[in-house]
Amino acid sequence: GENVEQHPSTLSVQEGDSAVIKCTYSDSASNYFPWYKQELGKRPQLIIDIRSNVGEKKDQRIAVTLNKTAKHFSLHITETQPEDSAVYFCAAGNSGNTPLVFGKGTRLSVIA
Amino acid sequence: NAGVTQTPKFQVLKTGQSMTLQCAQDMNHEYMSWYRQDPGMGLRLIHYSVGAGITDQGEVPNGYNVSRSTTEDFPLRLLSAAPSQTSVYFCASNLGAGTGTSNTEAFFGQGTRLTVV
Numbered sequence: 001g002e003n004v005e006q007h008p009s010t011l012s013v014q015e016g017d018s019a020v021i022k023c024t025y026s027d028s029a030s031n032y033f034p035w036y037k038q039e040l041g042k043r044p045q046l047i048i049d050i051r052s053n054v055g056e057k058k059d060q061r062i063a064v065t066l067n068k069t070a071k072h073f074s075l076h077i078t079e080t081q082p083e084d085s086a087v088y089f090c091a092a093g094n095s096g097n098t099p100l101v102f103g104k105g106t107r108l109s110v111i112a
Numbered sequence: 113n114a115g116v117t118q119t120p121k122f123q124v125l126k127t128g129q130s131m132t133l134q135c136a137q138d139m140n141h142e143y144m145s146w147y148r149q150d151p152g153m154g155l156r157l158i159h160y161s162v163g164a165g166i167t168d169q170g171e172v173p174n175g176y177n178v179s180r181s182t183t184e185d186f187p188l189r190l191l192s193a194a195p196s197q198t199s200v201y202f203c204a205s206n207l208g209a210g211t212g213t214s215n216t217e218a219f220f221g222q223g224t225r226l227t228v229v
Contacts, residue, residue, distance in 0.1 A: 009152070032215035043202065043220040044155070051215075089155060093214030097162055099145050099170065100206075100214040104154035 002027040004092050006103025013080050014111055021106045023090035024072040032093040033066060033073045034100070039086045047088075048075070080110045114138050118203050118221035125193040125228045133188040133224050135203030143206050143214070144186040148172065148199040149223075155202065161186055193228045200225050 003026040013019045025033075034049035050057045050064045050073065057064050061080075066073040077084055090103045119134045137144065145160040157170030161180040175197060177189040186205075190197060203221040206214070 006154075034217065036218075043222050045220070046217045049217065091218075093216075095215050098214060099143070099157055099160045100204075100218055101157070102147075102155040104152065 001098070002030055002092050002094075002101040004090060004101050004103040006090050006106060008106060009104065010107045010109070012109045012111060015080060015082060017080055019075075019077045019080055019084070019108055019110075021075045021088055021090070021108070022072060023074070023092075023103050024070075025092040025101075026071065027092070027094070028071070029096065030092040030094045032095075033064070034091050034093070035064060035075050036089045036091065036102075037086045038089065038105075044089060077108075080108075082110050082112050084108060085110045116203055116205050116219050116221040118201075118224050120224060121222065123224060123226050125190070125226065127193060127195060127228060129193050131190050131193065133190075133201055133203075133226075135186045135188065135221055136184050137186075137203075137205040137219070138184065139205065139207070139219065140183065141205035141207050141219075142183065143208050144180070145170070145204045145218070146176070146178065146186070146188045147202045147204065149202060150199050158188065158201075190226075195228045198226060198228045 006023045031052035036044035037047045038044040061078045063076040087105045091100045093100045116137045146158040147155040159178040161167045201224045204218045206218040
């Protein structure tokens, strides 16, 4: 089955700096790669996703890149703000009959 | 649209007790899942369902049962609670695209914080 590895597990950045979180996946059949943000005590919520026919996608300060050959994808947050502090999860899904597989999460702290 | 609704939000059980965590969605999603979240372990899949009457095991199914008699509801049963089941439980649903079950946005319930003493 699919295995998703996520690094780093914790990340601290100064406000205004960029943050990068990286994930690798093992199943070449995976074709959908979402990123979820979970604030303290809240539910995970989708912030951006990318499909395997696209190499990069941006939404304001957030971008995701995908390298299918190397089986890795990354989340980039620019101009970080204190409200970006949260746990971020990457995941991999596919067009078959199997559910999403999540990475173990990255706790991002943005220091003002 | 309420989305995905979980009840209860908090629960304390004694070892050996049984209980059911409720999950309902009103988005007409075919696919529903249960995850548990423990510190440093991410979201681990317990059971999932690709439609009414169909369920399957995930990564950590032992000690849990599920059923899917309707599209809307996907309850999770703890048969005999153990301290190792202390966790935060999330139910999720997604629409799917084509024949895929995991290739669209997953919507999560607000979570159930369960403590087994």
